[in-house]
Amino acid sequence: MMRTHHCGELTAENIGQQVTLAGWVNRRRQHGEHLAFLDIRDYTGLTQCVVDNTVDARSEYVITVTGTVTARVEGTVNRDLPTGEIELQDCIIEVLSEAEPPPFPIDERADKVDEMVRLKYRYLDLRRERMQRNLRLRSKINAAIRSAMANQDFIEVETPMLMPSTPEGAREFLVPSRQRPGNFYALPQSPQLYKQLLMVGGLDRYYQIARCLRDEDLRADRQYEFMQLDLEMSFVEVDDVLSAAEVGVLDAAEVATGVRPTEVPRITWHEAMERFGTDKPDIRFGMELVELTEVFAQTGFKAFSSAGSIKGIKVDGGASQYGRNKLDGLTDEAKAMGAKGLVWLKVIVPEAAEGEQGSDGVASGLAFQSPVAKFISADETASILSTMDATEGDLILIVADEWTTTCEVLGELRNRIGRPPVHEGPYKYLWVVDFPLFVGVDAATGRPKPGHHAFCHPHPDDLDKLESDPMSVRAWAYDLVLNGWELGSGSIRIHDPLLQRRVFALLGIDDEEADRRFGFFLDPFKFGAPPHGGFAYGIDRLSAILAGEENIREIIAFPKPSSGVDPMTGSPGEVDDGQLEELGLRVLPPAE
Template sequence: MKTAMRSHLCGALRTEHIGATVTVCGWVARRRQHGQSLMFVDLRDHSGQVQCVVDGSVDVRSEYVVAVTATVAARPVGTINPNLATGEIELHDCTVMVLSAALPPPFPIDERADSVDEATRLTYRYLDLRRERMQRNLRTRSAVLAALRSELVPREFVEVETPLLMPSTPEGAREFVVPSRQFPGSFYALPQSPQLFKQLLMVGGTDRYFQFARCLRDEDLRADRQYEFTQLDIEMSFVDQDDVLEVISAAVLAAARAVTGGTVVPIERITWHEAMDRFGVDKPDLRFGLELVELTGVFTGSGFQAFAGAPSVKGIRVPGGSATHNRKALDALTERAKQLGAKGLVWMRVGAGGSLESPVAKFLSAAELAGIVKATGGEDGDLLLLVADEWATVCEVLGQLRNDLGRPPAGEGGFRFAWVTDFPLFVGVDSQTGRPKPGHHPFTRPHPDDLDKLETEPLAVRSRAYDLVLNGWELGSGSIRIHEPDLQQRIFATLGISAEEADRRFGFFLTPFSYGAPPHGGFAVGIDRLVAILAGEDNIREVIAFPKTQSGLDPMTGAPTPIDARQVRELGIRVLPTA
């Protein structure tokens, strides 16, 4: 890292440099005056900080940019700082050159800024980025990208850039549109993903494609979502599902190892139905237990009608939960279950010898009570939570309660990847059209074993779609695509899309498939989410250099801003007054 201005990075100096003359450059992180003749200056760059013993008359302030030429010396006995990588040495005989003066910063440029209002941090993002946490996160992101690329290039993937200006295809989230100056009244759309173009690359014989694609969606923001985001986009020809999953698995595990420096648990593979049945969600967090337990069979012929008449009864066991949940907490859990869609929640405290304390215990037979304890594995002091309803409702309610009660914070419990496969091709029926609603884009391939059900039992058809999950976050999704025009037409017909409408909406994409398209499939990994989890952050804004706020504003630049009247006229558009 030697340059014309510095010989070493601040955080790189160690005891082996004692006696050497060095020049370091950076920002003044802290100054401590000791009388008129002595001052300690902590100098910081992205690598860390080092203590400089400086003449007390030197005029430097917080966040001044300085160059220090000095001799590396051992710290006196009793002054070693074990919490600092450079804590065994300091710089003596310092010559200080002020390279840039600085105004007092609006907040501390250290860990204390974590408690500063986010809007203030983003307004002064260029200062926030100087902090150790933010520098570490950006370098983690860089390491992840490098590891992903280094895994793909040797596998003969070709990096190709796809257009940012494309036709509008309003199929998913709302698009950002760009007015055309040369074609007044017409608009480009910014890509929600490179989906169409990457499939056309397969038609074009590229065989294996990837890019770190910038994508934009005009949707409500939250901790794991931004208007603009980055995804590792991949497409492969002449493959089946296992081929795609193997490549993506190798890439993300390489990224995880690049960050952790150690081994990572192999990726578990489960079907969508199993994920819902065991964890109640299609993005299960495998770092903890509290799995859903099937109890329907326990209540066959039961006299307790709330259970006997329910299509599905499931429960979760909370180890030691009796002691941590008083009646107020149990009432809060019941209300939470109702908010999630359940008719109610049955709680049971497990006592000595497998006895059960519950408001409904008197309505259940001894065999049913024993069956509950046996099925759940309940032990003295445990809390059991039961829900009875339709299977989907039971799974979803208990899945959310499971996360509420047991999910570890970000950065704890290691990294647990999971592939979720065999998603339903359709998710319910459109109330207006009576047609099935696609679970993914309409180019997703049906499971070959379910093709005979496409016209007769569409809701029973599985897809060749798959999601990658890490610690309960969905990292991305993909599928094997439909490459045959006749099968694509069957899907369109099931959705109620005529040949004429398909040509109007997707013609530029579908026509090339009539010229010979290979079997192909792909995937997209959300880089922001992957990096956030690996960095131990629960908000993707902490791993993006210049993010927007949750309201979509950029406090630093003021965006979005109005444009002047001349630009409006050139674009052939009219700005309506706000209500």
């Protein structure tokens, strides 16, 4: 070994020992011809070395230091440093690698450096405490999850990265075949198909920390390639899958934060939409959607009288924080999201509403200040105030539209107004269950679109409505949500070919087409498929939140910026004509 200790572990207990440390020169403080302090750094921390100033070791030089652990003289102890009671004296420095000055400081100041510069020199960025902490935390999370799965008798199985193209869902990365020019593999969006076949294969319980690839636009919580904990189980019902998946997530959370979440509440998709206006509610804060449709059952206000669903949210004390400009901005946002409009009401004491239209005569003594206050009756005003539990100074936002729009618009407004950054605690996990089997209608075919995927098992209680009222059919599908981020999703799968055929029929896929597109996947189910279901959750997202980061790039060693172009390697790049020829490919000129 080139070293006897790490740079962050020497304490007063080591005084008198001769030690050798290896690492990078973190900083050098020169005090004269024959005295300099030199901090040596590795992933564990810093140790101060007292050296002769003639030593030529500058920032980021890689060195070993052999010296004697010595108590610092009175008054020079550094309480901010774990190793601050000691220093190395009589040092012998060996320079292993010289270093040019780094383009940015290797410390927390680099947090403010342009991310493209950090990514171009990622190997320097990784030397920083923040990145070391994040990647080591992620490693612990991976280990905790693996252990949790193994302890539940799941077996880890690797599945192919080269698989057939299945154009449904996310856009795929394609890989040209050299041996069969003009033919392509696809990189897996997920191991979905294979893991179900593992169940047919009798593996019973499978898991994998799987790399998934999707050629879709990048975001703070999305990379082209990302890692999922993927699992699948045979002979199970929904609760079995949720319980099994939960163990890994909660173990990971405990390892990362020291606190094990006590429980993960479950709510239905419908309740999530009703109360939070989204299928991934952030339940760290209130401001829930309040049902107001009945309040306006007899209303003369035209904007409300024809609406299928009227709901509101209350911003406590928001009346003074939201001036006309901000309210106009919210209204524009609501319209951009598909609402016909947004009604805002400021709860006031009427006397304060000088020159403004108020609706008064309410027993509470409160009224609304609003452009539409004159359209809201005294009864309605009183009813809104009591239903929403509003007091003076509150701001009420109301959307009246079809149910989905009302919920989604208010859900988005709720998030924009009240939602803390995702990485700020507390951590609130949530299962959302009973998703609808179909979501919306395909504009081209007029057929319903699968909410999860075409192999998702309908809720058995709704099977009789499958053909008569497909849009009301619930699915045995579920999502796990953490602080408003979708961590993962899963479902119980269809294992009965006849039921699969019924679902395909609704999607407009006949037997011939099903065989052509999914034959390799469906044929195995003719040979005895066990009932099975599974789940997958994003390890990048989980790690980011548990690390207190709001961008998954911070917990990935070599991520790509949202352009998809890696500033460090320059990829993607052009390839030789010879490589293209071998693959039977020709590049078209750029489209206009």
